[in-house]
Amino acid sequence: MQYDINNYWQNRRTIRKYSDLEVSDSLLETIIEKASHAPTTGNMQLYSVIITRDADKRKALAPAHFNQPAATGAPLLLTFCADFNRFCHWCDISDADHGYDNFQSFMTAIIDTVIFTQQFVTIAELEGLGCCYLGTTTYNAPTIAEVLQLPQRVIPVCTISVGVPADDGTISDRLPAKAILHHETYHIPSDSEVAEYYAYKESLPESAGFIAENGKKTLAQVFTDVRYTRKNNEYFSQLYHDFIENHGFPFPKQ
C-alpha cells in the first residue's frame, strides 16, 4: 500500500497482516526522529517508545494483548509510554525540585504520548509500512511494564504493531462529520439524529454478521455485551488505576 498525500487521509487502512520483510532500525529511527517534532507540552517531550523485535519478548507481550493476530503476527511491537522519568532525572541533576507525581502531570504526559504516537503512525503509513493500534495497552499495564522493565513514572499507553503490509486492509466506515462537529456549544442530538448518525454503520453487511454470530439483537449490543463489557471495563479500570497510582502518579484523594 503506497499512499499519495492527496488521497491518504480518507484512504488510510489499518494493517493487521505483515509480510516477512524486515523493517530496519534505521528506518524506525528516522520515523521516530521526524515524529518527535510533533507538538509537545512546554517542549517537555514526556514520552518514550520501546521497540520489541526479539521473538521471546514479543511472545511475552502477546498475552497482555490477548494474543490478537496483529500482535502475534507482527515483526515489531512499539510500546509508547507516558514518561516523566527522564524529565525528573534531568531535574534531579539540575538542582530542581520537581512536583510531577500527580494526576495533572500524568494527563499532560498521556496527551504528549498520544500526539507522538499518532505522528509516528502517520509518517510510517506514508512510508508504506502497515500499522495497527492494539487497544489493549491500558488493560494489562503491569505485565507490559514487567516485560519491558519500565521504571517508576513510565506508564504504557499505546502499542502499535508494525510491519510491511501483507494485504491492503480495508477502509473502515466513519460517522458523518456532523455527528462529531459542534458549533459554539455542544449540540445534544435527538434520538432520531443519533439513529441517523449510526444508520450507515448499522446498514453494513458486516454489522449484520456481527449481530448474528454473537446472537444479539442490535449492533450496539455487540459492543456492550461482547466487545467492551461493563465487567471487563471495571476490572481493567481498577488494574490500570492501581498501576498508575503505584508507578509514580498517585491520584488525588477523594
Next chain:
Amino acid sequence: MQYDINNYWQNRRTIRKYSDLEVSDSLLETIIEKASHAPTTGNMQLYSVIITRDADKRKALAPAHFNQPAATGAPLLLTFCADFNRFCHWCDISDADHGYDNFQSFMTAIIDTVIFTQQFVTIAELEGLGCCYLGTTTYNAPTIAEVLQLPQRVIPVCTISVGVPADDGTISDRLPAKAILHHETYHIPSDSEVAEYYAYKESLPESAGFIAENGKKTLAQVFTDVRYTRKNNEYFSQLYHDFIENHGFPFPKQ
C-alpha cells in the same frame, strides 16, 4: 507557511499569531472529515470537537486558557473532547446496557480524542493553517464545560487555536531520538547520558534568557519553579479529577 510533505515533519512550526483572514466552515469541515479517518478504538470515535468562532464565546474561554495570546488572538478555538455521550445515547436507543462510566472507558476516549486532534493539526498545517495546542484545557475544565455547555460524559482534553499564520513561527529544538528510543527494554540513562540529552537545549541562547529573566540557576528550575509548579499541578489535579468524577467517569475507589 506552505509545507512540502517531504520536508514537513521536521520543519513544522507552532503558530501563535494569526492574520485577519477568515478560515471558512467548509475548510474546517473538510479537515475534520479527513481527520475522522484516523485510527479509533473499536471504531467507536469517542470524541467531539466544538468550534468557537463567536467573539463573546472566545472571550469567555480566554481566562480558562490564562489569556495566552494564542487564545485571545486566534479567530477560532477548537476544543476537542473525550465523548461517550453520543455512543451511550446510541446504546440507549438500541436496547444495549452500556457500562462506560469508569476510568478505563475514560482512558479509551482520551486516547481516541488525542489521535483525532493530532490528525486534525497535521492536516490543517499541511493546508497552510497555523495551529497551537493550548496546554491549559485539562486545567480549567469546569469553566470550559460551562461555556461550551458540555453534557455528562463529555470531557475537554485539547484546545487548538487556529488561523491563517501572521508569522512563520520558529522550529523548536527537540531531544535527540536516542533519548526517547529504547530497544527491547527501557534503558535507564546515567546522569551523564541525561546531561548529554539536554545539553543542546541548555546551550540555546533563549534558555539562558529564561534562566536570567526568572532569576533561576538552571533551565530545569524554570520548569519546576515557574512554568509547571508542584502547587499548580496539585491544584489542577484535584480540579480535573473532580470534574471527571462528577461528569460521568467515576474513578475506582482506592
